[in-house]
Ligand SMILES: Nc1ncnc2c1ncn2[C@@H]1O[C@H](COP(=O)(O)OP(=O)(O)OP(=O)(O)O)[C@@H](O)[C@H]1O
């Protein structure tokens with residue numbers, strides 16, 4: 108006998124009704140807790156999959172709302188959702204936001220006090236935990252102590268879901284590989300029935316496969332949204348065609364008004380330098396890099412999130428787990444600038460993806476320089492040759508990084524739609540019409556084509572002129588390991604980052620021990636770092652002499668506009684000094700020229716980076732030196748420059764046909780002795796003429812100046828240390844104004 112169709116369709120209808128009811132419940136949760144009217148894109152699919160016990164791989168664009176895919180399940184079912192997160196700052200950020208909404212979320216990390224940890228553990232052990240979301244680092248999860256705890260929760264049937272955020276970190280093919288993520292593969296064997304949700308915004312097919320296999324995901328629902336971020340306008344500017352990239356950036360930020368922004372740099376020195384420059388131009392700004400201690404970094408992050416500062420200039424580096432790179436959810440970032448070319452399209456996408464998470468129009472602006480490109484190539488090649496001495500798979504992954512970098516170069520050096528290039532690098536085939544003129548390539552194709560032509564011409568011309576190092580290539584070729592570390596301290600960046608991510612197994616005693624240990628290590632680290640920087644500096648001085656002797660470098664590498672802008676920066680710093688010194692008389696222009704000339708004399712032949720760095724050092728010195736040091740130095744400059752004016756005026760009285768005496772012959776080559784030289788003997792009194800630059804030469808015999816030196820890096824550090832000790836010993840009271848300047 109045939110079965111009636113009626114009960115079956117009834118069953119179908121019931122199933123549909125049930126599905127609808129469940130969906131409505133989930134939407135109600137979303138509205139109630141987060142105030143959003145509806146789910147975005149594939150959020151609901153991911154949520155329903157994991158609630159039904161299925162594994163799910165979720166690839167959604169940056170800012171797409173991936174967090175919601177595990178936050179809603181945590182509210183829909185009693186029990187705990189475990190979230191694995193790569194950064195402590197990121198966990199703090201999310202937990203704080205959830206707590207503000209009245210959602211019971213906690214995180215376990217070494218930054219928590221023992222008391223706070225004990226409370227969380229008591230709750231987890233209670234059999235009826237109130238915690239709904241528990242955020243942990245991958246390091247903690249794989250410790251035996253914590254795994255035992257998880258197993259206990261699991262056997263009580265209270266572990267509902269394991270969410271792995273930034274899951275691309277698991278793959279060594281990915282751009283942010285983190286070895287501790289690899290160990291998460293043990294989760295499946297320890298906790299076999301708990302659904303796993305892997306979330307990422309940046310995974311090419313190879314990485315996706317690696318993630319699924321490593322986590323031993325079972326027939327996961329693969330959800331992949333488009334990578335497209337339609338609200339971001341993409342643009343590239345060419346440093347080599349700009350007079351002053353600093354000024355360009357500053358003007359761009361100013362033109363946008365008081366908006367929230369992130370600027371990414373390659374090196375710490377540039378990060379500090381750029382941040383100082385932007386601040387001097389009235390932009391509310393701070394630097395963020397691994398050279399700052401934890402407290403400073405947290406304070407910058409907090410100030411930025413709470414809008415106390417608008418612009419953060421952050422470094423990006425291999426293995427630097429900067430909070431400004433991934434996950435941090437500040438919605439209204441209106442512009443993300445890359446001041447140096449990123450190492451890959453994934454990194455670029457991740458970083459530029461910090462913009463416009465509120466879906467409102469935003470911008471990605473990349474400053475491309477041929478120097479930067481060559482420097483990055485050098486760094487990547489260097490890491491290839493280093494790694495090729497280890498294993499062949501590492502070698503392969505390093506070679507891949509060079510290939511990945513080439514895509515980034517094509518993004519900058521190619522014409523046409525930039526958006527299309529971004530999407531194609533993730534394997535997404537689109538037509539340029541998708542862009543709708545929201546990139547410079549589509550909106551101003553002729554202009555971009557002209558820029559590229561100019562860039563090619565400029566490069567060809569320089570090469571034709573036989574300039575040995577128009578760009579950074581030859582200078583980077585000449586950089587040895589130690590010098591490289593001064594520019595680009597990968598190990599140091601990585602160790603700095605450890606402070607953000609390290610963790611224990613959550614046991615109170617161990618936390619205390621670890622804290623003490625890590626404090627000792629970081630203490631040791633600082634002196635080691637200083638020793639290393641001093642070595643690098645000494646090395647530089649040695650090599651600088653070699654440079655001078657071989658005389659191979661191009662004298663024109665630092666352009667006049669560049670020098671002009673340095674003079675302007677110094678002048679701005681001098682204005683601050685003048686205010687600080689109660690309007691002490693300073694010849695602004697001449698003093699700025701004098702100081703710039705000193706920087707140029709010292710590093711002009713070596714290259715832009717060293718020169719910039721010395722200008723930054725001088726600015727730093729101007730803002731941190733004591734009043735007496737400043738007055739001594741500036742009086743001496745004033746005196747020597749005014750004597751020079753006098754000498755020029757007197758020269759005018761010499762009849763044109765009268766031969767100059769040897770002492771009056773203009774100097775044709777730079778003075779032999781470097782005014783910044785590390786020898787601190789009082790060299791200026793008797794031989795002042797040969798030791799100062801031609802343009803500020805005081806008249807022999809008529810005036811003898813004694814110019815206090817601007818210290819080199821190590822002298823600066825040591826003198827500050829000595830001053831600190833002295834202050835500590837004598838508890839001497841320093842003036843309020845001076846203190847304020849030092850804090851800056
Ligand atoms: N359905 C929704 N409607 C409106 N806004 C939402 C929705 N879901 C999430 N959001 C908001 O979108 C913003 C970005 O979400 P989230 O931080 O989860 O992004 P993400 O996908 O994790 O990005 P990233 O890859 O950069 O970490 C958050 O402010 C979040 O509250």
Ligand SMILES: [Mg+2]
Pocket residue numbers: 173174272434
């Ligand atoms: Mg996220």
